Amino acid sequence: MSEEDADREPDRDLEQVVAEIRARVTPDDDERARLREVADRLMGRAETAATDLCADADVLQVGSTARDTWISGDRDIDIFVRFPPDLDRETLEEYGLEVGHATLPEGHEEYAEHPYVKGEVEGFDIDVVPCFRLESTTEIRSAVDRTPFHTQYLQRRLDDELAAAVRVTKQFLKGIGVYGSDLRTRGFSGYLTELLVCEYGGFRPLLEAAADWRPPVELDPEAHGRTHETAKPTRNEAAGDADRPFDDPLIVIDPTDPERNVAAVCSAENVARFQHYAREFLASPRIDSFEPDDPDPLSESALRDHLERRDTTPVAVRFDAPDLVEDQLYPQLRKSLAGITRGLDNRGFDVFRATTIADETAVVFAELAVDERPAVERHEGPPVHVRDHATGFYESYADDPDAYGPFIEGGRYVTEREREFTTARAFLESDRLFDVGLGAHVETALEEEYDVLVGTEITTLLDEFGTELRTYFDPWP
Template sequence: MSVDEDERGDRDDFESVVAAARERIDPDEAERERLRAVADRLTERAEAAATERCPDADVIQVGSSARGTWISGDRDIDIFVRFPPELDRETLETYGLEVGHATVPDGHEEYAEHPYVKGTVDGFDIDVVPCFRLESATEIRSAVDRTPFHNRYLQNRLDEELAADVRLTKGFMKGVGVYGSDLRTRGFSGYLTELLVCEYGGFRELLEAAADWQPPIELDPEDHGRESFADPLVVIDPTDPERNVAAVCAADNVARFQHYAREFLEAPRTDPFDADAPDPLTESELRDHLERRGTTPVALRFDAPDLVPDQLYPQLRKSLAGVTDGLVDRGFDVFRGTTFADETAVLFVELAVAERPAVEHHRGPPVQVRTHAEGFYDAYADDTDVYGPFITEDRYVAERPREFTTARGFLGSDRLFDVGLGAHVETALETDYTVLTDDDITALCEEFGRELRRYFEPKP
């Protein structure tokens, strides 16, 4: 087989796999018709309610449902109600909520940067969000004001074919776990994904570019960027030269997308498009992993703080880092760790070293530094719990009792609160927590079996 035939073979594979994926990802005509009908009906309702209050208001559909870039099964409709910038903020909020309730009679109010109404109509999740209608995205007063600019920019660029490739890319990113700019995932936002597909010209072109990315990657579609960013992926917002659209996207998700891009180009398969959650890890599987690994698991479990995920996960990660530092500082080497949350929250740490001797080195000052040296020596010389002080090199050394000889001892003590913890995690721990070790860990399988399988059977 010649190289040309070989390449053509790969291309055929690629196209056939992509075609199969599109079958599952693209909404069919009926689904699109249903969504369009609901969206149009609600837009009309919102327009009536808005112009009644403010004749100069208008209403636009935004987001993936407005641009044809939503994936089959997604059921989000975003309706933005734009008021003139002369309106004061308080009136905008009042009108916004009134219009929202008129549009989604069963809706409830939510609070992001400012309040909006969220609800369900005919099985679709509806957001009705008030914002200011501005001349330029650089004048925005809150993040939602930016959305209409994003919408207009993309609508001008996305033809049918690119919109289809956006859907395909989203499906791929979801499947490999890098989709979502929430602070739990720290991956690729919808807007970022659409920009990348536009910028590179399609799904395949994006994968081919990503396969050879040399982070930091810097894209500036409008060539108007003025700031520099330390992020591994920088995409200057076409509607705002001072903003990196990919600011939330963590290095591991950039690397992960790169990995799966290479893998898919080399051997196209449909499974990256399969985002099914894994089966929960069973207790006996967990035991098998721990026995095979020879590590010592420890977990702090407590009632999950009542926070939205975008607040909770950063706090959990900060707390995990703090607990890890606290353990490592005391000689309990950490092998790996993670954090989960549902009803309860867990800081999970796998230890390489779970016990330490009863003594620790305490290195004193050089003997020549007389005042300090004598102070150190006198402090320990008559302490029968201490070995030494003796001299090593030019210094006194004492071997004194170690505060904690087990990781569990440290985690169960008040010294836990000396480490850096997220504020609400700290409060939750102060209320109550359990330290799970060894076989107790299996108690986590019921609530966190899926997370445990991801942890113990890690994929790129």
């Protein structure tokens, strides 16, 4: 092979891989026809029910199946029922549920920002969601009111080639584990993916750009002029950070709502993970980059080997998972993780790495570099020359029979006092655990009952969390 041919080989490999994935993820005519028939039938049913309640109501299909960016095998049909803005919120919710049940007689109610009906018809997952019909996103009264604007905007921007590139990009993001704007994943939403592909002009150009991103990356598709310095606080309620300005690693100004960062939910880790795999794929295109890797559960012998090799002390706080949807549960788990690890660090137990996982039970898990501390701890007071504060410190400890000192060292008072907790277990099993800043529902669950596992006791987690522990102890980007 000549040097020129060798230079072309990665390009040829990349195009071949992309072509194969494109063929795999593109719905065929039969699949499209089946989806269209079901969608049209249900939309007709929804429109009849909606206009019987409110003559000015209308119905439209939104989401990826409306924009032809859905991946073969995806079975989601999102039907939005729009009511006039002069309807009050309570009536909208009432009408929305009535239309939902008329459309999906076997459906059930779920709740996002307001209730809606979800069900299954001939293998398709159907959502029937009420919203207000508005002229502009400046008038939005709930987060779902934006969705029709997103669909209208992208239907103008997307052509067949870009839609195909979106499908390939979505599959790539799924393969590397960063697709989904739910608060468990904190990754790339379908809408964000579509905007990125439109902005860069395809799958490969997006990867080439992402490989060189230097966060914060700021994109403003409709030139609204918003930046992380000029934008008002984000209105992305799903991100759980509605009081924050645009200080995220990836900032994509919503073309339909200039005060919103579409990428606000994306974690810094997932933006970096996308960059890593973009570089890896461009250097060595492979089909398996598009295939999610589900690791085998960790065995007990392998876990014990890791613990012996690492010589850290794992600790886990395990409790019944609060009965919440994941978008409510995981922010609370992460808040609790931050509080508990901070509590451990502040007491000298040096958290090495930590995570939180949940299924039937929930776990805050940490590895400690230090598990046991001396019975005394050093406590430095103010410099002696700061008279009032120094005198107060001295008098606080001068008559404490359990303290060493106060003595003077380096110009300031120092005392060595009894340590409150000499082991991580003692702290985690104490009432002081409730002082660290826990999620509200997590705190309630811990007040009911929880277990503290230390060292090899964590092997009892394997039955429920073997896969998650495999991911923790065999980490990859």
